[in-house]
Amino acid sequence: MTVIRCSPMLSETHTGRHPRREWRGRAGHRGVMTVIWKRVAASAAAVLVTVVVMVLGGTPLPAQADPAGVFRTLNWEAAADRTMPASAPPGFVKQWVADHGAAVVSSPVRDGSYAARFELDRGDPIQSGSKRAEISQRDEQPLNAERWYGFSVNLPASWVYDVSAEIVSQWHQCDDCGGGSPPLALLTDEGHWKVDFRGDIIDLGPYATGAWTDWVVHVKWRTDTQGMFEVWRNGQRVLQRSGATHAGGPRSPYFKFGIYKWDWANPDKPSTTSQRVMFYDSLRLGDQRAVYADVAPGGSGDPSCAGTVPVASATATTWEAINPPAQAIDGNFSTRWSGQGFGASLILDLGSVRRVCGTRVAWHLGDQRWNDYTTYTSVDGVAYTKAWEGRSSGTTLGFEQELFTTGPRDARYVKVSFWQNPQNDWASITEAAVLGS
Ligand SMILES: [Ca+2]
Ligand SMILES: [Ca+2]
Numbered sequence: 064m065t066v067i068r069c070s071p072m073l074s075e076t077h078t079g080r081h082p083r084r085e086w087r088g089r090a091g092h093r094g095v096m097t098v099i100w101k102r103v104a105a106s107a108a109a110v111l112v113t114v115v116v117m118v119l120g121g122t123p124l125p126a127q128a129d130p131a132g133v134f135r136t137l138n139w140e141a142a143a144d145r146t147m148p149a150s151a152p153p154g155f156v157k158q159w160v161a162d163h164g165a166a167v168v169s170s171p172v173r174d175g176s177y178a179a180r181f182e183l184d185r186g187d188p189i190q191s192g193s194k195r196a197e198i199s200q201r202d203e204q205p206l207n208a209e210r211w212y213g214f215s216v217n218l219p220a221s222w223v224y225d226v227s228a229e230i231v232s233q234w235h236q237c238d239d240c241g242g243g244s245p246p247l248a249l250l251t252d253e254g255h256w257k258v259d260f261r262g263d264i265i266d267l268g269p270y271a272t273g274a275w276t277d278w279v280v281h282v283k284w285r286t287d288t289q290g291m292f293e294v295w296r297n298g299q300r301v302l303q304r305s306g307a308t309h310a311g312g313p314r315s316p317y318f319k320f321g322i323y324k325w326d327w328a329n330p331d332k333p334s335t336t337s338q339r340v341m342f343y344d345s346l347r348l349g350d351q352r353a354v355y356a357d358v359a360p361g362g363s364g365d366p367s368c369a370g371t372v373p374v375a376s377a378t379a380t381t382w383e384a385i386n387p388p389a390q391a392i393d394g395n396f397s398t399r400w401s402g403q404g405f406g407a408s409l410i411l412d413l414g415s416v417r418r419v420c421g422t423r424v425a426w427h428l429g430d431q432r433w434n435d436y437t438t439y440t441s442v443d444g445v446a447y448t449k450a451w452e453g454r455s456s457g458t459t460l461g462f463e464q465e466l467f468t469t470g471p472r473d474a475r476y477v478k479v480s481f482w483q484n485p486q487n488d489w490a491s492i493t494e495a496a497v498l499g500s
Pocket of ligand 2: 390391392393394395396397398399400493494
């Protein structure tokens with residue numbers, strides 16, 4: 064790894080663009096007083112700005128994971144969403160013809176009292192050029208969107224093996240983006256779950272019928288190397304890719320779900336079934352502020368990774384006096400731990416050995432700069448084992464959740480080690496939490 068070492072800053076407390084210049088070339092008492100006065104004035108200005116923002120309705124940062132990152136929940140529990148078969152729920156587009164195409168049912172359900180039922184018959188009329196019974200997002204997704212999609216699918220016993228495939232969720236390129244197959248799709252084919260990622264068919268193994276299968280898909284829609292996507296099935300991450308996630312266009316792909324069986328539009332295509340029925344529930348759509356647990360069906364996902372584990376205390380390998388490690392676990396996103404240098408580490412003590420599966424870390428200035436870091440765990444506080452490594456997004460002040468690459472493990476201590484950011488050599492974490500059970 065190439066480490067970019069920037070000019071060290073004396074402190075992160077004052078975030079002037081070139082703080083060292085304030086200190087240099089100002090010899091003597093008068094110069095120091097000028098500096099102090101400027102800093103007092105800057106602090107007062109910052110407080111004033113904060114007060115003005117709050118008075119004008121600016122929302123202080125949340126004390127917990129930001130539920131505002133979920134911009135749409137569709138689980139058919141709200142009466143206004145029980146619109147089928149006449150129309151799609153508010154904000155979505157209807158893509159079925161026959162009345163049996165989409166309906167609201169009370170059994171089976173993944174959550175609450177209602178779910179959606181989709182039915183596609185081989186003899187159904189053509190809809191949008193093929194055989195489908197789908198609910199679609201509008202084709203108005205912003206360019207370079209980061210999105211979380213959580214949903215649950217129930218394939219009944221009638222979902223028998225067929226040589227002809229079906230898509231049950233797809234991410235469709237924008238309508239003026241050149242056509243072709245969708246860049247990402249979840250499908251059933253020959254008795255297996257499969258993901259089609261830009262023509263690469265990834266087999267996820269046999270599907271189960273008569274049960275809910277929970278899915279979480281996280282995508283950074285990009286046409287350059289900054290893209291990525293990852294997929295969880297029933298709480299376990301089963302797929303992760305990085306790089307471009309779609310071919311281009313003025314907008315990001317839009318989400319569709321239901322049943323799409325293109326072979327049925329061609330009478331010459333072999334298929335041994337004539338009807339498909341499936342159930343769908345617990346859809347949550349999140350943006351870049353969301354984390355896994357915000358959209359996971361049932362709000363849980365992996366039962367061993369159901370929520371945050373209380374942190375008993377925090378320490379660090381280094382810190383500046385006014386930003387001690389305890390401020391990384393005080394529930395306040397406006398206070399932080401700041402430690403200087405390559406490898407500066409925050410250590411969270413859970414008080415006893417727990418089953419842990421990931422971290423949530425919120426970075427100071429996290430919406431302006433990324434941070435490279437590694438997460439380690441330890442049972443005894445002496446021997447640490449790497450659990451995850453990577454880079455924060457640089458796009459949010461809220462929590463960013465990362466699940467351990469190797470899955471849940473037992474640990475009492477979780478260490479977050481900072482390596483670099485593009486601005487300076489300070490590790491500054493406003494809040495950190497541990498996921499587990
Ligand atoms: Ca429901
Ligand atoms: Ca804090």
